[in-house]
Amino acid sequence: MVKNTPYKDTADIKTKLFPKLTPAMQEIFLKYDKNLIALKPAPEFVEDIWNNGLYR
Amino acid sequence: MMRKSALLALVGSAAAFAPAAMPSLRSTNVASCMQMQADGVSRRDLLSGLAAAAVVAAPALANADTEYANIPFLGGSDQVDVNNANIRVYTRCVLWNPTRSLIPHPLAPVIPSGGMRVVGSWMYFDSYLRANPFFLLLCLTFLPSPHLLPTPTGVASPACTLRSLVSW
Numbered sequence: 001m002v003k004n005t006p007y008k009d010t011a012d013i014k015t016k017l018f019p020k021l022t023p024a025m026q027e028i029f030l031k032y033d034k035n036l037i038a039l040k041p042a043p044e045f046v047e048d049i050w051n052n053g054l055y056r
Numbered sequence: 057m058m059r060k061s062a063l064l065a066l067v068g069s070a071a072a073f074a075p076a077a078m079p080s081l082r083s084t085n086v087a088s089c090m091q092m093q094a095d096g097v098s099r100r101d102l103l104s105g106l107a108a109a110a111v112v113a114a115p116a117l118a119n120a121d122t123e124y125a126n127i128p129f130l131g132g133s134d135q136v137d138v139n140n141a142n143i144r145v146y147t148r149c150v151l152w153n154p155t156r157s158l159i160p161h162p163l164a165p166v167i168p169s170g171g172m173r174v175v176g177s178w179m180y181f182d183s184y185l186r187a188n189p190f191f192l193l194l195c196l197t198f199l200p201s202p203h204l205l206p207t208p209t210g211v212a213s214p215a216c217t218l219r220s221l222v223s224w
Contacts, residue, residue, distance in 0.1 A: 001138060001146055002141075002143050002146065005138060005139055006139045007138055007139055013138055035134055035135050035136060036135070036136055036138050037129060037135050037136070037137050037138070038137070038138050038139050039126050039129065039137045039139055039140060040139070041139040041140060042124060042126075042140050044124075045124075045130070045140040045141075045142070046139070046140065048142065049140070049141075049142055049143060050143055051142065051143075052142075052143055052144055053142075053144055
Protein backbone atom coordinates (compact mmCIF):
# COMPACT_ATOMS: atom_id res chain seq x y z
CA MET A 1 0.00 0.00 0.00
CA VAL A 2 2.74 2.45 0.96
CA LYS A 3 5.20 1.33 -1.64
CA ASN A 4 2.92 2.19 -4.56
CA THR A 5 2.02 5.73 -3.48
CA PRO A 6 0.96 8.20 -4.74
CA TYR A 7 -2.42 7.16 -6.03
CA LYS A 8 -4.52 9.39 -8.23
CA ASP A 9 -7.80 8.16 -6.78
CA THR A 10 -9.30 5.10 -5.17
CA ALA A 11 -9.63 3.40 -8.53
CA ASP A 12 -5.91 3.84 -8.99
CA ILE A 13 -5.33 1.94 -5.73
CA LYS A 14 -7.20 -0.99 -7.15
CA THR A 15 -5.38 -0.77 -10.47
CA LYS A 16 -1.95 -0.75 -8.87
CA LEU A 17 -2.51 -3.16 -6.02
CA PHE A 18 -5.08 -5.67 -7.14
CA PRO A 19 -2.84 -7.74 -9.43
CA LYS A 20 -0.29 -8.10 -6.63
CA LEU A 21 -2.70 -9.44 -4.04
CA THR A 22 -3.64 -12.98 -3.28
CA PRO A 23 -7.30 -13.94 -3.71
CA ALA A 24 -7.81 -13.74 0.05
CA MET A 25 -6.26 -10.29 0.15
CA GLN A 26 -8.36 -9.21 -2.82
CA GLU A 27 -11.47 -10.24 -0.96
CA ILE A 28 -10.45 -8.17 2.04
CA PHE A 29 -9.51 -5.29 -0.17
CA LEU A 30 -12.90 -5.24 -1.87
CA LYS A 31 -14.59 -5.45 1.50
CA TYR A 32 -12.77 -2.42 2.90
CA ASP A 33 -12.17 -0.49 -0.28
CA LYS A 34 -14.62 2.19 0.81
CA ASN A 35 -12.42 2.96 3.83
CA LEU A 36 -9.55 4.10 1.65
CA ILE A 37 -9.30 7.57 0.17
CA ALA A 38 -6.59 9.19 -1.93
CA LEU A 39 -6.08 12.84 -1.09
CA LYS A 40 -3.45 15.16 -2.47
CA PRO A 41 0.00 14.11 -1.24
CA ALA A 42 1.38 16.54 1.33
CA PRO A 43 5.20 16.76 1.26
CA GLU A 44 5.49 16.90 5.04
CA PHE A 45 3.81 13.51 5.34
CA VAL A 46 5.08 11.81 2.21
CA GLU A 47 8.69 12.50 3.17
CA ASP A 48 8.37 10.52 6.39
CA ILE A 49 5.86 7.94 5.24
CA TRP A 50 8.25 5.03 5.79
CA ASN A 51 9.30 5.98 9.29
CA ASN A 52 7.73 3.42 11.57
CA GLY A 53 8.56 5.43 14.69
CA LEU A 54 10.32 2.58 16.42
CA TYR A 55 13.58 3.71 18.01
CA ARG A 56 15.76 1.66 20.24
CA MET B 57 42.58 85.72 54.64
CA MET B 58 41.68 82.27 55.74
CA ARG B 59 38.00 83.20 55.75
CA LYS B 60 38.18 84.57 52.20
CA SER B 61 39.93 81.51 50.89
CA ALA B 62 37.43 79.20 52.63
CA LEU B 63 34.53 81.19 51.18
CA LEU B 64 36.01 81.02 47.69
CA ALA B 65 36.51 77.29 48.02
CA LEU B 66 32.90 76.86 49.17
CA VAL B 67 31.56 78.91 46.28
CA GLY B 68 33.70 76.96 43.82
CA SER B 69 32.53 73.59 45.05
CA ALA B 70 28.91 74.74 45.05
CA ALA B 71 29.28 75.89 41.48
CA ALA B 72 30.37 72.42 40.54
CA PHE B 73 26.98 71.05 41.69
CA ALA B 74 24.93 73.82 40.15
CA PRO B 75 22.61 72.85 37.23
CA ALA B 76 24.62 74.96 34.93
CA ALA B 77 25.81 71.87 33.07
CA MET B 78 22.25 70.74 32.26
CA PRO B 79 21.38 73.31 29.64
CA SER B 80 24.17 72.12 27.43
CA LEU B 81 22.91 68.50 27.64
CA ARG B 82 19.37 69.59 27.03
CA SER B 83 20.36 71.64 24.10
CA THR B 84 22.09 68.59 22.63
CA ASN B 85 18.90 66.49 22.93
CA VAL B 86 16.79 69.16 21.37
CA ALA B 87 19.28 69.46 18.60
CA SER B 88 19.27 65.75 17.93
CA CYS B 89 15.48 65.66 17.93
CA MET B 90 15.37 68.52 15.55
CA GLN B 91 17.91 66.77 13.41
CA MET B 92 15.79 63.54 13.32
CA GLN B 93 12.75 65.52 12.41
CA ALA B 94 14.69 67.38 9.78
CA ASP B 95 15.71 64.00 8.30
CA GLY B 96 12.09 62.84 8.24
CA VAL B 97 12.60 60.04 10.82
CA SER B 98 10.25 61.21 13.49
CA ARG B 99 9.90 58.61 16.23
CA ARG B 100 6.17 59.21 16.43
CA ASP B 101 5.77 58.70 12.71
CA LEU B 102 7.88 55.56 12.85
CA LEU B 103 5.81 54.02 15.66
CA SER B 104 2.53 54.94 14.03
CA GLY B 105 3.73 53.33 10.80
CA LEU B 106 4.65 50.13 12.61
CA ALA B 107 1.29 50.02 14.35
CA ALA B 108 -0.51 50.47 11.06
CA ALA B 109 1.54 47.67 9.50
CA ALA B 110 0.70 45.38 12.41
CA VAL B 111 -3.00 46.11 12.03
CA VAL B 112 -2.81 45.29 8.33
CA ALA B 113 -0.81 42.07 8.87
CA ALA B 114 -2.88 40.71 11.76
CA PRO B 115 -5.80 39.33 9.68
CA ALA B 116 -3.38 37.62 7.34
CA LEU B 117 -1.69 35.89 10.27
CA ALA B 118 -5.02 34.87 11.75
CA ASN B 119 -6.00 33.17 8.52
CA ALA B 120 -2.75 31.21 8.25
CA ASP B 121 -3.23 27.49 7.77
CA THR B 122 -1.58 26.21 10.93
CA GLU B 123 -2.96 22.68 10.90
CA TYR B 124 -3.29 20.05 8.22
CA ALA B 125 -6.99 19.78 7.56
CA ASN B 126 -6.93 16.08 6.75
CA ILE B 127 -5.36 14.91 10.00
CA PRO B 128 -8.30 12.59 10.77
CA PHE B 129 -7.50 10.57 7.68
CA LEU B 130 -4.00 9.77 8.91
CA GLY B 131 -5.17 7.02 11.21
CA GLY B 132 -7.71 8.64 13.47
CA SER B 133 -10.87 7.69 11.66
CA ASP B 134 -12.44 4.86 9.71
CA GLN B 135 -11.02 6.22 6.48
CA VAL B 136 -7.34 6.15 5.64
CA ASP B 137 -5.67 8.53 3.23
CA VAL B 138 -3.38 6.20 1.33
CA ASN B 139 -1.27 9.02 -0.06
CA ASN B 140 -0.31 10.57 3.28
CA ALA B 141 -0.87 7.95 5.95
CA ASN B 142 2.28 6.73 7.64
CA ILE B 143 3.15 3.07 7.51
CA ARG B 144 2.29 2.89 11.20
CA VAL B 145 -1.36 3.24 10.28
CA TYR B 146 -1.19 -0.07 8.47
CA THR B 147 0.82 -1.75 11.18
CA ARG B 148 -1.74 -0.82 13.79
CA CYS B 149 -3.32 -4.19 13.83
CA VAL B 150 -6.46 -5.36 15.52
CA LEU B 151 -4.40 -7.68 17.67
CA TRP B 152 -2.61 -4.78 19.34
CA ASN B 153 -5.52 -2.37 19.45
CA PRO B 154 -8.63 -4.46 19.91
CA THR B 155 -10.66 -1.53 21.16
CA ARG B 156 -10.03 0.34 17.93
CA SER B 157 -11.13 -2.45 15.66
CA LEU B 158 -14.24 -1.88 13.61
CA ILE B 159 -15.23 -5.53 13.82
CA PRO B 160 -14.40 -7.69 16.86
CA HIS B 161 -11.45 -9.97 16.50
CA PRO B 162 -11.41 -13.48 17.98
CA LEU B 163 -8.42 -12.65 20.14
CA ALA B 164 -9.68 -9.19 21.04
CA PRO B 165 -11.72 -10.29 24.07
CA VAL B 166 -8.74 -12.24 25.38
CA ILE B 167 -6.27 -9.41 25.35
CA PRO B 168 -8.04 -6.78 27.45
CA SER B 169 -9.43 -9.23 29.99
CA GLY B 170 -6.80 -11.94 30.11
CA GLY B 171 -4.75 -10.62 32.99
CA MET B 172 -3.53 -7.59 31.11
CA ARG B 173 -2.74 -4.57 33.19
CA VAL B 174 -3.33 -1.90 30.60
CA VAL B 175 -4.35 -2.27 27.02
CA GLY B 176 -4.91 0.81 24.98
CA SER B 177 -1.43 1.39 23.80
CA TRP B 178 0.79 -1.19 22.24
CA MET B 179 3.71 0.19 24.25
CA TYR B 180 2.16 -1.29 27.35
CA PHE B 181 1.52 -4.45 25.47
CA ASP B 182 5.15 -4.47 24.47
CA SER B 183 6.27 -4.25 28.09
CA TYR B 184 3.79 -6.98 28.98
CA LEU B 185 5.23 -9.23 26.30
CA ARG B 186 8.74 -8.63 27.54
CA ALA B 187 7.70 -9.61 31.02
CA ASN B 188 5.64 -12.58 29.81
CA PRO B 189 7.35 -14.20 26.86
CA PHE B 190 5.00 -17.17 26.95
CA PHE B 191 2.17 -14.88 26.00
CA LEU B 192 4.07 -14.15 22.81
CA LEU B 193 4.13 -17.87 22.05
CA LEU B 194 0.41 -17.98 22.71
CA CYS B 195 -0.14 -15.16 20.24
CA LEU B 196 1.98 -16.86 17.64
CA THR B 197 0.05 -20.08 18.16
CA PHE B 198 -3.26 -18.36 17.59
CA LEU B 199 -2.05 -16.06 14.87
CA PRO B 200 -5.19 -15.81 12.80
CA SER B 201 -5.53 -16.37 9.13
CA PRO B 202 -5.79 -13.28 6.91
CA HIS B 203 -9.55 -13.35 6.64
CA LEU B 204 -9.82 -13.00 10.42
CA LEU B 205 -8.20 -9.60 10.48
CA PRO B 206 -11.05 -7.35 9.46
CA THR B 207 -9.35 -3.98 9.54
CA PRO B 208 -9.95 -1.24 7.00
CA THR B 209 -6.42 -1.84 5.93
CA GLY B 210 -6.81 -5.57 6.16
CA VAL B 211 -4.62 -6.16 3.15
CA ALA B 212 -1.53 -5.29 5.09
CA SER B 213 -2.65 -6.61 8.44
CA PRO B 214 -1.45 -10.23 8.41
CA ALA B 215 2.07 -9.32 7.43
CA CYS B 216 2.10 -6.41 9.83
CA THR B 217 0.90 -8.54 12.70
CA LEU B 218 3.61 -11.07 12.12
CA ARG B 219 6.21 -8.34 11.68
CA SER B 220 5.16 -6.64 14.88
CA LEU B 221 5.41 -9.86 16.80
CA VAL B 222 8.77 -10.83 15.41
CA SER B 223 10.35 -7.38 15.64
CA TRP B 224 10.14 -7.52 19.41
